[in-house]
Amino acid sequence: MGVVSISMPDELEERIDEFGEDHGYTGRSEIVREAVRNLLNEFEDKRLEDRDLMAIVTVLFDFETTSVEEKMMHLRHDHEELVVSNFHSHVGNHYCMELFVLEGQLEEISTFVGKIRATKDTVSVDYSVHPVDDISLLS
Template identity: 40%
Template sequence: MTERLREDLDTFAEEHGYTGRSEVIREACQSLLEEYQEADYEDQRVLATVTAVFGYDEPEIERRMMDIRHEFEGSIRSNSHNCLRENAGCVETFVVEAAYQDVLHFIGTVRGADESVSVEYTVVPVNGNDTAASDISDS
């Protein structure tokens, strides 16, 4: 865990009435586990937008994003990379269509690219008669 993340956790804990960073981490872990246990879209084909934000000029993270694009290319419908103004950071945006569990795997892979990557996403079911799941390739 980076020093900045520890400091941010300590500040967050203090500002929001937590006893310390371990309580914040425990609650965050519980929320993450619950998020992945939700079965609203289980066995459904979904469309997800996944946004990853990370520091500017981070070649290792950019390389990892490229690897992720190749690893999941069968389900990525769209991808863009943009730099924020004044080199404040980079934004990688993915649109993914696949089975819900495969989308969760993709999101976990993006989150795991680097501890400094911030990831947000939305998921909606794909409407239509074809409900067969499209697998994301792990090759």
Template identity: 35%
Template sequence: MTVISITLPPDLLNKFETFMETKGYYSRSEAFRDAIRSLITETEIAKAQTENVAATIMVTCDHQRKDIDIKLTELRHEFDDVVIENVHRHIGEKYCLEIFITQGNNNRILTLINRLRGMHGIQQVKSMFLML
């Protein structure tokens, strides 16, 4: 197997280590491989959908990062052809939850998801697709 290295902030590494112990992974490598497989499978399932889909996209981010609100607003406007609803909620004092309800071109929605995943300060992006 090929060896790679990644850089993680300490708090994310601590959470990952706790996750590994809880789920019973025997190594970091195995846990990362499983996470990567899951992400790839999710993307493949999304691409297998028909051209016209509906999807919910849940995004979590740090409440203190006000720059993320600006970036999310810009993305909502850029993708207003597929974003039909958007909900913003504070979860405790530390987190924000954004829920995007989308409908339309599958590739356009996948592009939105990829852009969200690529934003600095976004902690997690989860999506669920429905064929129309």
């Protein structure tokens, strides 16, 4: 097994330790390995493959970090065929919220979400994915 050294904010490190104590983990490595596995498996869902999907992605960031807003604009242009709808909204006194509605296949959606996650200085990134053919079955 290889040894990987990673840097993270003190606050996150404390949360990992607390989580480990609360859930009976033997150490940080075990927690990080599990988190990485979950992240890598996230878009490997066989039930969603080769289907038409819609996704809703929300990104929260501090309104002073204009670099995030700029990156969001570039992403929207780079993935024009995927982004069905997009709006920018303000939350509280300090935050901007960017909402994307996507329509496409799992691979394109995961690429898009991955790029958003890789954006520095976001406060949070959330998303949900739904098969569109399921929606029509419901009506």
